Amino acid sequence: MQPVEPIVWTQEGVVMLDQRRLPGEVVYHTYTDYRHVAGAIKDMVIRGAPAIGVAAAMGAALGARQSHAQTIPELRAEFLQICDVLAKTRPTAVDLFWALARMRRKFDAEVAKANPAAAGALPRIREALVEEALAVHRERREQDEAIGHFGAALMPRDGRVMTQCNAGALATGGIGTALGVIRVAVREGHKLEILVPETRPYLQGARLTAWELHQEGIPLKLITDNMVGHTLKTGKIGAIVVGADRIAANGDTANKIGTYPMAVLAREHDVPFYVAAPLSTLDLSIPNGEHIPIEQRPQEEVTHLRGVRIAPDVAAENPAFDVTPAKFIAAIITERGVARAPFTETLAKLAQEPAG
């Protein structure tokens, strides 16, 4: 069975599965305006760092196609503004900025080889941007498979594995990062049961990961987020594998809120804690996790649940991510192999290798 497709490029525009309505409803929207793609990223129609990167790349290509610019300088100015709007959607996931930087580089590379006087220069640039966005998407799928391959070897042959949030097909557009590891392990004959924390406030675990696993017949048990400690203490967990939104040069990893306590508890119970992420998630410009901005989302996501008020009219905090220090991470699984401590060296080495 093929994993679900959260995002597809079509001639009509960018088609996205509305992940806010899963698992109750499977609804696709077609976006024909890059500003609406930006809105969809911000409002979490699509989420998950790698998928946000794909959406941003497609949004940028869509914006260039929408543009009525008549000259290359006009198109370039507009394109930079389009990328800016897309960049201002969510602050933590570095794939977003990585994908937009790649699209800007592609633009400049196309300009460099274009003859500005020739007819068709602008359409060719626009076409190249669409191709680049499709390449980002295609590479995501290949990276997920490679991450899955390297990670599967770290999974127990027969046991229970915990994850967090949704680092699945819905989060990447491929087979997923953390769930890609689990999918490949299952494909290779590992007998796994997955422990899925619900991941409040947005319930990506209960709504998305449980749904993906259930659709493919991979056994799972749903738990609430505060059951992570008891489950690690008593539940015979063989490994934890999670995704990442940004990894600093030293291996400190930002991921969905709740990941950090899981890592601390994993160490307390000698359970190996793995991060699975493409190298585009690596931000070598920051030495450690203290430099990762943590998105604060609206209080209503905490005081309400699916539109129903669950608390009196009180103040809430809503940090969407937390940072797990590298010392709690057994290994970081990338598309080019597995990095272990000291991460500053091993991650830099993987990042420098020529792409395969």
Place this chain on the structure above:
Amino acid sequence: MQPVEPIVWTQEGVVMLDQRRLPGEVVYHTYTDYRHVAGAIKDMVIRGAPAIGVAAAMGAALGARQSHAQTIPELRAEFLQICDVLAKTRPTAVDLFWALARMRRKFDAEVAKANPAAAGALPRIREALVEEALAVHRERREQDEAIGHFGAALMPRDGRVMTQCNAGALATGGIGTALGVIRVAVREGHKLEILVPETRPYLQGARLTAWELHQEGIPLKLITDNMVGHTLKTGKIGAIVVGADRIAANGDTANKIGTYPMAVLAREHDVPFYVAAPLSTLDLSIPNGEHIPIEQRPQEEVTHLRGVRIAPDVAAENPAFDVTPAKFIAAIITERGVARAPFTETLAKLAQEPAG
């Protein structure tokens, strides 16, 4: 402002506030049959270990008043059965068993001094049981005040304090244990802001603790359970104070699910972790926490939220409590003073002291 009354004895029967419907609705039910009191404990109309003890004592008194027994042996046989029904409601909170044992002792003491041939022997026993239940309730209030007094001295003068679940007025029938500590500290001039994890699946934090604090104007911030790690890491928390459902002889403490990970994270961040509970919560019959039965509640509490399905049709686990090993606990605050490690000695000493 007086804290809310979760349970009151009246001539008509036991009146309980339906905590399942807070904070949206304030609804009281009057129970005239002890079996319905048992049902209310099981279905969490009332919850919190000390309040469960009060409800069980009142339920036993109610059952004795309902009985049509004509002789002391008949009444005794029936009373033991009544206590049995009440005991089978929830397995973890030891106050339940403590309160019922106390009611049985009271019964036997009354029989010992009664003249079985005298008219009015049975009504006098029934009346004595009602008085005993009221004494349990009155002592709860006094114990909460004493716990609050001892605990307040451990709270920061000006800072942020985290709690878990609801160990408040709603959980005890007094000013609360953990929230009693906070209430007395605020009364004595400490400037506190309380961090309240929502406490899935039943949301006692969001629905009950936030409601109690908000009603009294004590500043609070609501968070989801998976924000505990990030908040302890970055949120300048001065202390944690929680309640308890059962404390083993060595200090290992069962409390609402999510307490154990909070304690592990508290140690990681050098935040003192306090347990506030009456000595009736102490179970000297068990050497450590491994002997505490953990209640498994229905899966639907995890897959649904307030009646709305939030996950696909998958299996869930629902342990209602977890056990925090004594090594993570800075002190246990009781009505007779503060116990610190080695708890096996200090708790036994407090338990042996004659009641004040």
